[in-house]
Amino acid sequence: MRILVTGGAGFIGSHLTDKLVSMGHKVLVVDNFITGRRENLEKHIGKDDVAIIEHDISKPVYFGEKIDRIFHLASPASPIDYQKHPIPTLKVGGLGTHNALGIAKFHKARILISSTSEVYGDPEEHPQKETYWGHVNPVGERSCYDESKRFAEALMMAYHRCHGVDTRIARIFNTYGPRMRLNDGRVVPAFVSQMLRNEKLTVFGDGSQTRSFCYVSDMVDGLIALMEKGDNLPVNIGNPQEITILEFARRISEIAQIKSEINFQPLPADDPKRRRPDITRAKTILGWEPKKSLEEGLKETISWAKSLNRI
Numbered sequence: 001m002r003i004l005v006t007g008g009a010g011f012i013g014s015h016l017t018d019k020l021v022s023m024g025h026k027v028l029v030v031d032n033f034i035t036g037r038r039e040n041l042e043k044h045i046g047k048d049d050v051a052i053i054e055h056d057i058s059k060p061v062y063f064g065e066k067i068d069r070i071f072h073l074a075s076p077a078s079p080i081d082y083q084k085h086p087i088p089t090l091k092v093g094g095l096g097t098h099n100a101l102g103i104a105k106f107h108k109a110r111i112l113i114s115s116t117s118e119v120y121g122d123p124e125e126h127p128q129k130e131t132y133w134g135h136v137n138p139v140g141e142r143s144c145y146d147e148s149k150r151f152a153e154a155l156m157m158a159y160h161r162c163h164g165v166d167t168r169i170a171r172i173f174n175t176y177g178p179r180m181r182l183n184d185g186r187v188v189p190a191f192v193s194q195m196l197r198n199e200k201l202t203v204f205g206d207g208s209q210t211r212s213f214c215y216v217s218d219m220v221d222g223l224i225a226l227m228e229k230g231d232n233l234p235v236n237i238g239n240p241q242e243i244t245i246l247e248f249a250r251r252i253s254e255i256a257q258i259k260s261e262i263n264f265q266p267l268p269a270d271d272p273k274r275r276r277p278d279i280t281r282a283k284t285i286l287g288w289e290p291k292k293s294l295e296e297g298l299k300e301t302i303s304w305a306k307s308l309n310r311i
């Protein structure tokens, strides 16, 4: 198939591109490199199976040759990135999703968007099921991201209902692995780089807030399964193994066998207190569940970070 991946030069998008190429597909990457990097696609440069198009998907783009599938992943994703670029974040969720849906409608292509656990906001239901409507601050610092993704989901449903476009909505929970930017502020690259520099680990608040971390290869398999086997209603894709951030700091030091102290810092506004996906729907309709343990995934991420020789 010919597959369009918006945001294909980013962390998840580049791993997805690798996997799609290994399955024999041709991939068109559209990326404006606002948070992505060409080096993530290094091994494909100059080869026939991947075309890289530098373009902001918030502006229209047309393709002559038939497109069969679209993974619309373009969006700043780390809290530091989207708070630095709130307007491009709102535009890519709104205008970018609209343009991606226009391409899907024209080519009769199936389209998947990377929505997020952030649509649940600071959840009052735990673990989060897809039926939960969320608890989102519409004007807070995270709202540019949360509301852009909620709007994107609404747009997908409208195109599905009005134009019969074959749509998929993946609600992605915290995902980590090689190729995250070490300074993107997300907790995994932050702790890994601090640890390798023998610095204290910056735990925000008292560290009692929880997250559930999914390794990137599991995420890519989940996205492809959803594209091929899913239906048009949202599906949580993530790892349900939940851990407090303070415990996570201890685990990562233990796994790397590097003793690190903790530097407690203020908790950012609207930081969700608990987050864990209920993945019953993904298991039932996709036959998917994550395979990689936190220990294995962190070992791979730490050894990748060491290999960069940038620390």
Ligand code: NAD
Residues within 6 Å of the ligand: 006, 007, 008, 009, 010, 011, 012, 013, 030, 031, 032, 033, 034, 035, 036, 037, 055, 056, 057, 058, 072, 073, 074, 075, 076, 077, 078, 088, 092, 096, 114, 115, 116, 117, 171, 172, 173, 174, 175, 176
């Ligand atoms: P990332 O920042 O590494 O990748 C995003 C990519 O999108 C980058 O290459 C960036 O340059 C590109 N991009 C952004 N705006 C664009 C635009 N207007 N036009 C073209 N390209 C644009 O982030 P990621 O972690 O790989 O996230 C990928 C997707 O998954 C995002 O949509 C994000 O919201 C979603 N998601 C990720 C996580 C996670 O934990 N990583 C969790 C929930 C949802």
Ligand code: UDP
Residues within 6 Å of the ligand: 078, 079, 174, 185, 186, 187, 188, 190, 191, 202, 203, 204, 205, 209, 211, 245, 267, 268, 271, 272
């Ligand atoms: N966090 C932290 N120290 C850091 C970076 C993040 O304690 O250096 C916390 C953050 O407050 C949040 C959790 O780790 O509770 C996950 O943060 P991240 O930015 O990775 O993703 P989020 O799930 O908040 O989007």
